[in-house]
Amino acid sequence: MLLRVLGHEHARPMRRTVALMATTAMAEGLSYALLVPVLRALLGSTPADAWPWLIAFGAAAAGYAALRYLSDLTGFRVGSALLRGLYHRLGDHLARLPLGWYGASRVGEVSVLAGRGVLDAMSVIAHLLAPFTAASVTPLTIVVVMLAFNWQLGLAALVAVPVVAAIQIRTGRSTAADDAERTARDHEATGRVVEYLRAQPVLRAGGRTAERFRLLDDSLREVQRASHRSTLSALPGVVGLTLTVQAMFTGLLVLGAYLALDGSIGAAEVLAILVLAARSADPLLSLSDIGGQLRGAGTVLAGLDAVLRTEPLPEAADPLQPAGHDLECASVVFRHGGRTVIDNVSLSVPQGRRLAVVGPSGAGKSTLLQLIARFYDVDAGAVRMGGADVRDISTEALMARIAIVFQDVHLFDGTIEENVRLGRPDADEAEVRAAAAAARLDEVIERLPGGWAAHVGEGGALLSGGERQRVAIARALLKDAPVVLLDEVTSALDPVNEAAVHEGIERLLAGRTVVMVAHRMRTVRGADRVVFLDGGRVVEEGGHDELLRRGGRYADFWHLSLTPAGSE
Incomplete structure (x- = not known):
């Protein structure tokens, strides 16, 4: 043994x-x-x-x-x-x-x-x-x-x-x-x-x-x-x-x-x-x-x-290279903990376009992002990037093409610069500084004692939620991946931090294929297409204005967000 x-x-x-x-x-x-x-x-x-x-x-x-x-x-x-x-x-x-x-x-x-x-x-x-x-x-x-x-x-x-x-x-x-x-x-x-x-x-x-x-x-x-x-x-x-x-x-x-x-x-x-x-x-x-x-x-x-001896996700014997950076979910089914989380979901995101995934809590939105990044393997159907099943792409090649920003950002107990460099460790100093400026992280660095050398604490405990998000966005900008996955990154931020983070996100998303899970309608309006997910199924799909005219689930969700309790 x-x-x-x-x-x-x-x-x-x-x-x-x-x-x-x-x-x-x-x-x-x-x-x-x-x-x-x-x-x-x-x-x-x-x-x-x-x-x-x-x-x-x-x-x-x-x-x-x-x-x-x-x-x-x-x-x-x-x-x-x-x-x-x-x-x-x-x-x-x-x-x-x-x-x-x-x-x-x-x-x-x-x-x-x-x-x-x-x-x-x-x-x-x-x-x-x-x-x-x-x-x-x-x-x-x-x-x-x-x-x-x-x-x-x-x-x-x-x-x-x-x-x-x-x-x-x-x-x-x-x-x-x-x-x-x-x-x-x-x-x-x-x-x-x-x-x-x-x-x-x-x-x-x-x-x-x-x-x-x-x-x-x-x-x-x-x-x-x-x-x-x-x-x-x-x-x-x-x-x-x-x-x-x-x-x-x-x-x-x-x-x-x-x-x-x-x-x-x-x-x-x-x-x-x-x-x-x-x-x-x-x-x-x-x-x-x-x-x-x-x-x-x-x-x-x-x-x-x-x-x-626990089996990791299998690697393809002859890995494929994606022919582009468009995304597709084809009749995807995923079960976890004895229940079906994603149920026969089909959708596509053309290269360079943005898809917003909206829906109530527990609808399977974050799970959908994790399936695209192959944190899990689907039970049926397929997730494809550039026409290649993500299971046929090597993990290293897949991760090199994807930048992910989660709602709950985890930072390692080191300096701000070390945490930003995780996006691309071989980046030169000018590239790191440019990514920080684009994410408006430079404003945070200027007011911290120690500047770039300031320690963030275990899990980033010495920074606020908005400051941690700026570090995560700077990290993603430095990685410069063609596909970006966002998971409700502004849902718990105050207006000042939300404005700064939103500006950094816009720079991050420019020209990239994007799938974003969003609650804030300001983020949804910028998407080329919207999918409303409920119970693991696609209930509605279309453009923002088109879905509002239909007066369905998405319209109800939108009007609810405009009430004082859910307003921006």
């Missing part, structure tokens, strides 16, 4: 690391074989004969120490190197997943996986893999050594191997459900923490902070209970392993004494075998602790593996 999470490009260094760790563990076990001739000589009639064996044992111990140092160092280096690679792999994969995957429950899950989860995965390499390999391979090597010196004692020690393996497997299976529950509770608690922090303005305004804190507190208590159950479920395995190891050692002691009294084996050999058995007992007993840590890391790895 670890190799699967790391990916094929990182499998080779990982396998080399495991092979080095296994070699080190075998070297440790084999070095103990020299204890038998050492003790035989020391307990014999000429103790001085032990010197060559002592020197050999010292050399073997030094060789093992060098291998152990190299093995541990390699584990740390490989773990550190793969940490960056795994972050990039996870980030790239998350960026390719369809937006429908990002439900509300994903916030806590992705937060845990991208933070502690990745670190836990790499800690397996840096901290757990070497001791686990040593605890498994070294005792097996010692058993082989015992078999070489005395088959009866070696066979007695070998009997413990399947028992220990069975206990580890049984413990893993019995704790799997509790470990999974604990992980789920961790994700839920993290989501509650994020929710609690984000909802502070609303909760304080409603005087509900105490109630919300109780919900969070309940979630944390569930984490505590799940951890307690997980610990209790692992306890039988810990006790069983300890009893098995102690029983093995006692059995070897009894068998060795019997063979020595019978004259089948010397006292030195019995003593050496018992020393070997005692040395193999320590790593075996550590298996319970290491196994528990590995099971915890395994649960995290399973979560990372599940995310990385």
Whole structure:
């Protein structure tokens, strides 16, 4: 699972690391074989004969120490190197997943996986893999050594191997459900923490902070209970392993004494075998602790593996290039969350023209924009750009042709210039300044301390809604894409900011193919064609004046917007 999470490009260094760790563990076990001739000589009639064996044992111990140092160092280096690679792999994969995957429950899950989860995965390499390999391979090597010196004692020690393996497997299976529950509770608690922090303005305004804190507190208590159950479920395995190891050692002691009294084996050999058995007992007993840590890391790895195995939107084997920048939706159907959001919608936008999409909340307007940008794939029908199905255009080529300005603008915690440059990172300074001036962002920059170097805060929290919109428009202007998608960008702005943003939008839209979701009629009047959407269906379609003359749903919507409650 670890190799699967790391990916094929990182499998080779990982396998080399495991092979080095296994070699080190075998070297440790084999070095103990020299204890038998050492003790035989020391307990014999000429103790001085032990010197060559002592020197050999010292050399073997030094060789093992060098291998152990190299093995541990390699584990740390490989773990550190793969940490960056795994972050990039996870980030790239998350960026390719369809937006429908990002439900509300994903916030806590992705937060845990991208933070502690990745670190836990790499800690397996840096901290757990070497001791686990040593605890498994070294005792097996010692058993082989015992078999070489005395088959009866070696066979007695070998009997413990399947028992220990069975206990580890049984413990893993019995704790799997509790470990999974604990992980789920961790994700839920993290989501509650994020929710609690984000909802502070609303909760304080409603005087509900105490109630919300109780919900969070309940979630944390569930984490505590799940951890307690997980610990209790692992306890039988810990006790069983300890009893098995102690029983093995006692059995070897009894068998060795019997063979020595019978004259089948010397006292030195019995003593050496018992020393070997005692040395193999320590790593075996550590298996319970290491196994528990590995099971915890395994649960995290399973979560990372599940995310990385989630299928992104498929890429065409032979991508097409659009022959122009006109847009078409042909009998498009899209379902989400068990309901039909877009139902048999057909419309077209000639290159360089503007289409306004109007309708009540929940009509599917924003979803239509997301389908054009291929944030989702349609369930039926097709969305085309320049005659090519967007599913047959590479994601990179499609995104290069589209600039999107959403109502809720997200800015990264950096400078204003860094956020504008996201539109085209290789743009020169003059182009960035020109885009800012066209979006009237320069007015904002002049009054901010630090100017272009002013930080916008997390999510753009240090700027107002109108200022964030100007940054988004400047970013889109800098991108200079031939297709522009607008999603109600002025619906929540004050008159001053709306006028500035509207001016920037007009410059952005000039000469481009445009699909705009709009509530403000000032924006709708500038469109070449209007589509009224309701319940995921096109109810009316035509020019602004034509639809007013018809006196249908659009006319009602228009007249409602002119009332004081909805006026501009």
